[in-house]
Amino acid sequence: MMRLRDSARYPKGRVVHFQHDSEVLAGNPWQDPTQREVAVYLPHDYSDVGQPFVTLWDLAAYTNSGPGHLNWRNQGENLVQRLDRLIGLQKMPSAVIVIPDCYTSLGGNQYVNSTSVGAYADYLTFELVPFLTDRLNIVDHRSGRGLFGKSSGGYGAMYLAMKHSECWGGIASLAGDVGFEWVYRPELPVACKVLAQYGGNAHDFMRAFWRKNRPDGRDYSTMMVLAMAASYDPDPDDPERIRLPVDVRTCKLNANRWGNWLSHDPLNLLEKHQDALRSLHALIIEVGIHDQYNIQFGSRQMVDRLKELGISHHYEEFNGSHSGIDWRLDETLPLLASALKTASSGSS
Numbered sequence: 001m002m003r004l005r006d007s008a009r010y011p012k013g014r015v016v017h018f019q020h021d022s023e024v025l026a027g028n029p030w031q032d033p034t035q036r037e038v039a040v041y042l043p044h045d046y047s048d049v050g051q052p053f054v055t056l057w058d059l060a061a062y063t064n065s066g067p068g069h070l071n072w073r074n075q076g077e078n079l080v081q082r083l084d085r086l087i088g089l090q091k092m093p094s095a096v097i098v099i100p101d102c103y104t105s106l107g108g109n110q111y112v113n114s115t116s117v118g119a120y121a122d123y124l125t126f127e128l129v130p131f132l133t134d135r136l137n138i139v140d141h142r143s144g145r146g147l148f149g150k151s152s153g154g155y156g157a158m159y160l161a162m163k164h165s166e167c168w169g170g171i172a173s174l175a176g177d178v179g180f181e182w183v184y185r186p187e188l189p190v191a192c193k194v195l196a197q198y199g200g201n202a203h204d205f206m207r208a209f210w211r212k213n214r215p216d217g218r219d220y221s222t223m224m225v226l227a228m229a230a231s232y233d234p235d236p237d238d239p240e241r242i243r244l245p246v247d248v249r250t251c252k253l254n255a256n257r258w259g260n261w262l263s264h265d266p267l268n269l270l271e272k273h274q275d276a277l278r279s280l281h282a283l284i285i286e287v288g289i290h291d292q293y294n295i296q297f298g299s300r301q302m303v304d305r306l307k308e309l310g311i312s313h314h315y316e317e318f319n320g321s322h323s324g325i326d327w328r329l330d331e332t333l334p335l336l337a338s339a340l341k342t343a344s345s346g347s348s
Contacts, residue, residue: 265298
């Protein structure tokens with residue numbers, strides 16, 4: 001009888017789980033848990049002794065989190081199966097993959113420090129990195145530690161590489177948020193129309209959102225706008241208050257509020273942090289030419305600036321959109337892992 005589905009023929013890695021109780025996430029305004037489970041993929045040849053392994057940190061997209069990347073899939077591969085195949089076929093060097101849970105009551109994460117979401121940049125960089133370094137045989141140096149992610153995860157990778165280059169030595173950003181004028185501004189009128197049904201009250205909308213059996217696309221767009229507002233423009237005096245960059249009734253832009261958003265745009269961070277980007281052992285940026293959130297336009301501007309500044313990078317546009325693009329990890333993960341393995345071998 002003919003076999004229709006390929007069976008896994010590769011040496012299997014394993015996933016181990018750690019419990020970590022965060023100090024920096026304590027007191028977040030939504031009472032999101034401070035104790036989080038951190039999943040870690042160990043390749044089939046992992047050993048607690050001998051040469052330490054490079055680590056790639058997986059930052060999930062908005063609406064998802066680390067545990068979602070471990071789920072069974074009816075078609076294609078989850079992250080573990082993909083890693084088993086890539087490493088088993090020797091398309092990428094063995095690496096330890098850290099899969100943190102950074103989900104929030106706002107539907108996801110941008111991996112920045114925010115009084116209205118939580119100090120997730122510090123959580124990853126200053127809490128989880130030393131926590132796992134003490135427990136695993138991994139390179140304890142930026143040259144052996146990288147980040148990868150799609151969408152918000154790609155944004156987080158870029159942001160952390162610029163802000164904390166002392167910790168992270170390479171990144172792969174797949175359709176990472178860049179060019180906020182094209183990514184977020186088109187969503188603002190959608191949010192205004194939805195919030196008008198709740199008298200403009202963001203809290204009333206969020207309570208209704210989490211009680212809906214079937215939130216629709218407009219609901220998710222609105223929650224995303226609120227999450228971005230809380231991430232990029234938190235109110236330090238009232239963390240539960242979410243300040244929109246527009247008037248809900250007229251959708252008129254508030255230049256000061258919107259300016260705080262733009263200050264987090266990688267396009268506006270690049271020059272200030274060019275030395276950090278220049279120091280990376282791998283700077284990989286990819287985007288689909290049909291991206292629904294217009295990220296291809298900001299990405300093109302970013303790589304133009306990288307070229308002008310003489311910053312080494314790998315850039316590729318592929319025939320795809322913002323959805324269903326995990327297959328691109330077949331290209332980006334080997335590039336990132338190989339660059340870090342070479343760099344960490346030279347620095348040891």
